[in-house]
């Protein structure tokens with residue numbers, strides 16, 4: 184009995200190899216898609232944290248229709264109110280209740296424009312929402 188090259192055996196071997204490579208190539212040894220960035224942003228929604236008597240981020244730019252949610256992470260209460268100038272003319276007016284720690288307030292920006300706002304309890308806390 185001699186082991187002579189057999190075309191059928193070679194064909195089977197190649198098919199097995201190709202299948203193996205294809206499976207490895209599809210599943211891969213790492214994530215097939217790039218890992219998510221630090222953004223955990225849901226389309227159409229974004230979050231502004233209130234921390235250490237500041238809005239973070241202080242300036243955000245969002246497409247119209249975006250719902251912005253402010254979350255108070257401070258132990259102190261904060262109250263979000265848009266600055267009087269400009270925003271009324273742009274058709275937007277938003278104000279939250281006084282937010283204790285852990286409370287949140289959401290507002291949906293339907294119209295493009297620049298919306299400066301501040302904390303009514305701490306007027307030095309200023310920030311801006313830019314809607315495009």
Ligand SMILES: [Cu+2]
Pocket residue numbers: 236260261262302303304305308
């Ligand atoms: Cu405040």
